Amino acid sequence: MYDARIMPKPAPKKHLSAKEGESAGGRVTVSIHDVASAARVSIATVSRVINNPHLVSARTAARVQEVIRKTGYAPNPFAQGLITRSSRVLGIALPDIHGEFYSELLRGADAEARSLGYHLLVSSEPRREDRGPANGSLAFGLIDGIAVMITDAASNLLKEAKGSLLPTVVLDTDLHAKGVDSLVVDNAGGTREGVNHLLASVPASSLYFVGGPEENFDAQQRASAFRAAVAASGWKPRADQVSFGDYTSEWGERWAEEHLKATGKGVFGVLAGNDEIAIGVMQAASQAGVRIPDQLRLVGFDDTRLATLIRPRLSTVRVPMAEVGAASIRLLVRRIEDREAEITCVHLPTSLVVRESSVPRA
Amino acid sequence: MYDARIMPKPAPKKHLSAKEGESAGGRVTVSIHDVASAARVSIATVSRVINNPHLVSARTAARVQEVIRKTGYAPNPFAQGLITRSSRVLGIALPDIHGEFYSELLRGADAEARSLGYHLLVSSEPRREDRGPANGSLAFGLIDGIAVMITDAASNLLKEAKGSLLPTVVLDTDLHAKGVDSLVVDNAGGTREGVNHLLASVPASSLYFVGGPEENFDAQQRASAFRAAVAASGWKPRADQVSFGDYTSEWGERWAEEHLKATGKGVFGVLAGNDEIAIGVMQAASQAGVRIPDQLRLVGFDDTRLATLIRPRLSTVRVPMAEVGAASIRLLVRRIEDREAEITCVHLPTSLVVRESSVPRA
DNA sequence: CATTATGCTGAAAGCGTTTACAATCCGCAA
DNA sequence: TTGCGGATTGTAAACGCTTTCAGCATAATG
Numbered sequence: 001m002y003d004a005r006i007m008p009k010p011a012p013k014k015h016l017s018a019k020e021g022e023s024a025g026g027r028v029t030v031s032i033h034d035v036a037s038a039a040r041v042s043i044a045t046v047s048r049v050i051n052n053p054h055l056v057s058a059r060t061a062a063r064v065q066e067v068i069r070k071t072g073y074a075p076n077p078f079a080q081g082l083i084t085r086s087s088r089v090l091g092i093a094l095p096d097i098h099g100e101f102y103s104e105l106l107r108g109a110d111a112e113a114r115s116l117g118y119h120l121l122v123s124s125e126p127r128r129e130d131r132g133p134a135n136g137s138l139a140f141g142l143i144d145g146i147a148v149m150i151t152d153a154a155s156n157l158l159k160e161a162k163g164s165l166l167p168t169v170v171l172d173t174d175l176h177a178k179g180v181d182s183l184v185v186d187n188a189g190g191t192r193e194g195v196n197h198l199l200a201s202v203p204a205s206s207l208y209f210v211g212g213p214e215e216n217f218d219a220q221q222r223a224s225a226f227r228a229a230v231a232a233s234g235w236k237p238r239a240d241q242v243s244f245g246d247y248t249s250e251w252g253e254r255w256a257e258e259h260l261k262a263t264g265k266g267v268f269g270v271l272a273g274n275d276e277i278a279i280g281v282m283q284a285a286s287q288a289g290v291r292i293p294d295q296l297r298l299v300g301f302d303d304t305r306l307a308t309l310i311r312p313r314l315s316t317v318r319v320p321m322a323e324v325g326a327a328s329i330r331l332l333v334r335r336i337e338d339r340e341a342e343i344t345c346v347h348l349p350t351s352l353v354v355r356e357s358s359v360p361r362a
Numbered sequence: 363m364y365d366a367r368i369m370p371k372p373a374p375k376k377h378l379s380a381k382e383g384e385s386a387g388g389r390v391t392v393s394i395h396d397v398a399s400a401a402r403v404s405i406a407t408v409s410r411v412i413n414n415p416h417l418v419s420a421r422t423a424a425r426v427q428e429v430i431r432k433t434g435y436a437p438n439p440f441a442q443g444l445i446t447r448s449s450r451v452l453g454i455a456l457p458d459i460h461g462e463f464y465s466e467l468l469r470g471a472d473a474e475a476r477s478l479g480y481h482l483l484v485s486s487e488p489r490r491e492d493r494g495p496a497n498g499s500l501a502f503g504l505i506d507g508i509a510v511m512i513t514d515a516a517s518n519l520l521k522e523a524k525g526s527l528l529p530t531v532v533l534d535t536d537l538h539a540k541g542v543d544s545l546v547v548d549n550a551g552g553t554r555e556g557v558n559h560l561l562a563s564v565p566a567s568s569l570y571f572v573g574g575p576e577e578n579f580d581a582q583q584r585a586s587a588f589r590a591a592v593a594a595s596g597w598k599p600r601a602d603q604v605s606f607g608d609y610t611s612e613w614g615e616r617w618a619e620e621h622l623k624a625t626g627k628g629v630f631g632v633l634a635g636n637d638e639i640a641i642g643v644m645q646a647a648s649q650a651g652v653r654i655p656d657q658l659r660l661v662g663f664d665d666t667r668l669a670t671l672i673r674p675r676l677s678t679v680r681v682p683m684a685e686v687g688a689a690s691i692r693l694l695v696r697r698i699e700d701r702e703a704e705i706t707c708v709h710l711p712t713s714l715v716v717r718e719s720s721v722p723r724a
Numbered sequence: 725c726a727t728t729a730t731g732c733t734g735a736a737a738g739c740g741t742t743t744a745c746a747a748t749c750c751g752c753a754a
Numbered sequence: 755t756t757g758c759g760g761a762t763t764g765t766a767a768a769c770g771c772t773t774t775c776a777g778c779a780t781a782a783t784g
Binding site: 727732733743744745748 | 775
Binding site for chain 1: 739741743
């Protein structure tokens with residue numbers, strides 16, 4: 001039989017730390033042992049006070065709490081992680097996306113993570129050229145799960161993430177059929193709304209989609225939704241009504257310079273792949289003396305701050321960027337805390353915001 | 363004398379892991395023990411292959427490397443952190459700053475951290491209202507150091523960070539006198555440049571500074587540099603030449619609406635606290651029929667993307683946001699890797715970018 | 725040949741937690 | 755008295771790594 005009183009204490013050993021005077025400087029961290037001895041309990045009890053208070057008598061708990069407060073003790077996350085295999089840190093990997101989108105998304109994700117008691121480790125995907133080989137950009141092993149944003153098929157973030165065997169969610173691509181929780185924005189719905197809005201004052205044959213990079217999933221979705229919506233009105237879209245480029249105002253400008261010539265006197269409409277393209281179009285138009293919204297009706301995409309700063313104010317399809325971040329974190333945490341949860345694809349709605357750039361003046 | 367051969371091996375114990383067949387599913391992580399036994403060496407040797415390859419014979423190292431490659435072994439960062447007391451994770455705490463600034467800064471910081479072999483844990487400062495009490499927003503204990511951005515005196519991020527005893531750098535405030543590595547942007551120099559540029563075509567008495575929030579350090583610095591630069595030209599600035607508001611276009615608009623009335627027919631100049639304010643001013647001006655740059659010469663601050671998207675294009679003082687992020691990480695890593703390094707304040711230059719909004723047409 | 729240096733390797737001691745298990749103390753029923 | 759169960763606490767075993775120390779060849783030196 002085991003009897004603690006018989007066995008000689010195995011010598012005070014180590015942890016000569018702060019407990020005895022030791023006033024001499026330099027002690028930096030206080031460990032659970034320090035708290036335990038100061039409170040005259042075992043380290044197990046201290047741990048319980050923190051993690052399972054109901055297992056400890058009120059008197060003891062109070063004493064321990066007091067010591068914790070006084071010493072400023074905080075558990076060492078490495079030791080905790082080693083044993084619990086979790087760190088309450090979430091990874092989020094983003095491609096090199098456009099400015100405002102990036103920060104809004106991150107803001108949403110960070111706020112949500114914080115409110116769920118997690119921290120956020122970010123990692124922008126390095127540009128293609130400077131990708132080291134087995135760079136191991138993500139801190140697998142340290143994080144409890146990871147949210148990756150996949151904007152085009154060339155990204156290998158997803159492979160990396162899945163290889164890590166960590167709970168994973170993908171943003172901007174529906175992979176729930178492949179067993180990955182996903183979060184997508186309703187690009188199709190927003191596009192349809194935008195098209196229908198334009199169709200109210202512009203003939204389908206004079207409607208154009210000026211998109212982002214062709215390899216980009218968003219751009220693809222918006223383009224085919226555009227074709228579908230135009231077709232739904234009874235007009236089979238010509239090939240020249242849809243173009244791809246990139247997400248810059250320069251591309252919008254370039255497109256407009258070419259097409260403004262070709263276009264006759266009639267009214268026509270443009271749905272841009274994002275707000276910046278729209279602004280490029282707007283500028284080329286004003287350069288060419290084409291009035292907005294009189295001759296050209298324009299709708300952007302994303303509803304960035306730009307849209308309200310420009311004149312005429314830009315009608316645009318609002319994408320809830322912060323909500324994308326927040327929802328992806330929620331989805332990820334759900335998966336972490338219940339590995340058996342059903343694989344889900346969350347759809348986030350978009351909505352048309354009508355401003356001056358697209359409605360004929362009264 | 364110690365002789366390993368005399369002591370009986372203390373029983374194979376634990377780590378029944380992957381080594382023996384065990385084909386049955388479920389093994390997730392491979393530990394250093396697995397690698398060691400597969401390579402028929404001790405765990406110490408495996409560790410050395412990874413951390414001090416020169417201590418291991420080439421033959422052994424090759425064998426171990428091969429096993430590592432095959433098994434995909436990666437050291438457990440918790441165990442490493444527990445013993446080395448470092449995680450190669452850096453914290454960066456940002457207030458709720460404006461969109462584009464935020465993302466550029468983070469992008470710079472992330473790229474630099476990655477290239478130095480660190481990861482980045484972000485944390486936006488929660489808005490004032492929802493600050494829990496001992497929230498402990500930052501993952502102290504997990505990170506090796508922290509960069510905090512302090513935009514006004516009310517922030518308590520710094521106190522928290524210093525209380526953590528972690529290596530710390532502050533952005534946007536010079537605290538090197540208080541023993542904290544700092545990183546500041548040359549607001550004064552940029553402001554001076556902007557003022558002098560305007561002074562070339564506008565009398566000092568007709569120059570205005572439309573600043574951000576009065577409690578904001580940047581805004582303060584820019585305002586007093588404005589006063590100083592104007593004074594240096596020989597004109598003592600009137601009180602109404604400097605105003606504070608916030609960093610929005612609405613404030614710029616409001617300011618302009620009031621002041622455009624008061625101003626007579628003469629030419630006047632505005633240096634805005636940031637680009638967005640400048641755009642507000644620009645819009646109010648165009649509303650009021652005041653032509654830019656003919657009657658109003660305008661210079662912004664920050665050189666965000668906005669500045670080139672608006673017409674006329676906005677002259678502005680460029681602040682190297684990405685470089686601020688990168689430099690702060692460099693400074694932080696230097697401190698982490700050499701705690702004795704001299705306390706430093708890094709100054710980042712600003713530079714005036716002249717576009718159409720501020721130069722009289724030929 | 726005896727000694728010493730050198731290169732390589734292994735054993736074991738932690739690092740600071742959590743948690744299974746054992747032990748004690750107590751009240752209460754048998 | 756005895757035994758049982760619940761409440762509370764303590765002991766010790768992990769968790770996976772780094773690093774000191776010691777052991778042992780083998781090479782270099784006297």
